[in-house]
Amino acid sequence: MSREIRLNAFDMACVGHIQHGLWTHPRDQSARYGELAYWTSLARTLERGLFDGIFLADVLGAYDVYGGNADAALRNAVQVPLIDPVMLIPAMAAVTEHLGFGVTCTTTYEPPYLFARRMSTLDQLTGGRIGWNIVTGYLDSAARAVGLQANVAHDERYDFADDYLDTVYRLWEASWDDDAVVRNNGVFTDPSRVRRVQGVGRIKMDAMHLVAPTPQRTPVLYQAGASTRGRQFAAAHAECVFVNGTSKPQVGALVADLRAQAQHPLRVFVGATLVIGRTDAEAHDKLADYRRHASVEGALAHFSASTGMDFETYEMDAPIQHQTSNANQSNVEAITTRAAAVWTKRKLIDSFILGSRQPPIVGSAATVADALQSWVSEADVDGFNLSRTVMPECVEDVVDLLVPELQARGIYKTGYIPGTLRDKLFGHPRLPETHRGARRAK
Numbered sequence: 514m515s516r517e518i519r520l521n522a523f524d525m526a527c528v529g530h531i532q533h534g535l536w537t538h539p540r541d542q543s544a545r546y547g548e549l550a551y552w553t554s555l556a557r558t559l560e561r562g563l564f565d566g567i568f569l570a571d572v573l574g575a576y577d578v579y580g581g582n583a584d585a586a587l588r589n590a591v592q593v594p595l596i597d598p599v600m601l602i603p604a605m606a607a608v609t610e611h612l613g614f615g616v617t618c619t620t621t622y623e624p625p626y627l628f629a630r631r632m633s634t635l636d637q638l639t640g641g642r643i644g645w646n647i648v649t650g651y652l653d654s655a656a657r658a659v660g661l662q663a664n665v666a667h668d669e670r671y672d673f674a675d676d677y678l679d680t681v682y683r684l685w686e687a688s689w690d691d692d693a694v695v696r697n698n699g700v701f702t703d704p705s706r707v708r709r710v711q712g713v714g715r716i717k718m719d720a721m722h723l724v725a726p727t728p729q730r731t732p733v734l735y736q737a738g739a740s741t742r743g744r745q746f747a748a749a750h751a752e753c754v755f756v757n758g759t760s761k762p763q764v765g766a767l768v769a770d771l772r773a774q775a776q777h778p779l780r781v782f783v784g785a786t787l788v789i790g791r792t793d794a795e796a797h798d799k800l801a802d803y804r805r806h807a808s809v810e811g812a813l814a815h816f817s818a819s820t821g822m823d824f825e826t827y828e829m830d831a832p833i834q835h836q837t838s839n840a841n842q843s844n845v846e847a848i849t850t851r852a853a854a855v856w857t858k859r860k861l862i863d864s865f866i867l868g869s870r871q872p873p874i875v876g877s878a879a880t881v882a883d884a885l886q887s888w889v890s891e892a893d894v895d896g897f898n899l900s901r902t903v904m905p906e907c908v909e910d911v912v913d914l915l916v917p918e919l920q921a922r923g924i925y926k927t928g929y930i931p932g933t934l935r936d937k938l939f940g941h942p943r944l945p946e947t948h949r950g951a952r953r954a955k
């Protein structure tokens with residue numbers, strides 16, 4: 514088989530995730546995000562399509578940069594209302610056997626001790642199918658919500674996250690020996706095989722982990738840092754990295770840099786939005802239909818929060834100037850210092866095809882498969898993080914139309930391999946010895 518393509522579903526426990534306005538499409542069911550049956554049905558469909566996982570994004574604040582308030586985000590259901598994604602995972606795990614679950618949690622607002630127990634619980638309940646998307650949080654609104662004046666500065670958030678990671682590694686990897694639970698002669702756990710561990714750097718903690726070793730111990734680590742500091746962090750910790758971008762050479766250079774910096778194997782997933790039909794013409798008709806429901810205001814509200822720049826105040830044709838951002842630096846750079854041409858608000862709006870800045874790949878299964886293959890060969894990515902359009906039909910199109918085409922080309926699995934999420938991605942259940950988490954926890 515030539516290089517296998519891996520698929521992740523990219524989702525969020527809300528109505529509008531990446532593509533905004535599509536909830537107004539008559540067939541869209543994303544407003545059912547509060548029903549367990551919606552998620553369990555989705556999980557079953559993804560497992561039928563042999564997806565590696567469903568990956569749930571999360572933010573802890575509202576998007577209130579555009580116009581200086583959250584009105585546009587509320588009107589357009591831009592990641593608000595938003596429920597806690599962690600709660601959905603046990604329900605989805607109960608109706609599947611292999612599907613992995615990546616969940617986003619921030620290192621900035623919660624003590625590592627509490628967080629580590631929640632992840633261990635999920636790893637236990639899912640039989641080792643949990644992954645963690647490590648984020649540092651980019652919203653001032655989230656910082657204010659937990660009592661801070663404003664968000665911690667960008668690079669400092671990553672410095673703190675390094676200490677946070679080194680601390681949770683100790684809880685997951687070093688607090689309990691594999692054979693600590695003996696259940697023999699009236700002894701459940703041998704106390705000599707369990708120890709307290711201490712926080713690292715700025716983190717004050719002195720505790721034993723409350724959970725006995727779970728199938729993976731440390732969840733599979735995902736990260737999406739794209740700035741220089743973010744990439745340094747990703748290379749140090751992440752086993753799977755999410756990247757975004759429309760230029761294959763640019764994404765390829767980013768991937769090469771990440772692989773060169775990492776001291777352990779990396780899987781890289783590039784973000785993609787697919788609109789698939791039985792023919793190219795049908796797919797283009799579908800895109801035209803979806804487009805009528807896309808929301809420019811929603812897209813602007815999201816992009817303003819991502820960049821920390823209030824696009825409501827911009828003139829339509831004025832060049833967008835670089836600003837130092839405490840939010841996602843790479844998003845600012847993409848339309849300023851790293852952009853091939855000058856961006857204006859008008860050009861930005863024109864680029865919001867389905868309510869986000871991610872241009873869709875449109876066509877029959879064969880056309881889309883060609884496009885995905887060229888990404889893999891030219892940008893050296895391992896797979897795709899598929900954002901949703903009209904739910905759940907966009908997922909059904911992938912499973913029913915694209916997956917059989919990829920399988921016929923010999924570039925997609927025809928069954929899952931047994932074991933944990935890490936087994937499926939890397940062939941072993943625990944962190945490799947070369948990983949910082951395994952080394953630092955010693």
Ligand SMILES: Cc1cc2nc3c(=O)[nH]c(=O)nc-3n(C[C@H](O)[C@H](O)[C@H](O)COP(=O)(O)O)c2cc1C
Pocket residue numbers: 569570571572617646647648649650651737738739740741742743744755756757784840841842843844898
């Ligand atoms: C595919 C993808 C998913 C992301 N999901 C989240 C998320 O759920 N929550 C969040 O706070 N940030 C999320 N981010 C933002 C990243 O954590 C990061 O802040 C961003 O890529 C910019 O990188 P930088 O922090 O190095 O500037 C995501 C980024 C990407 C590319």
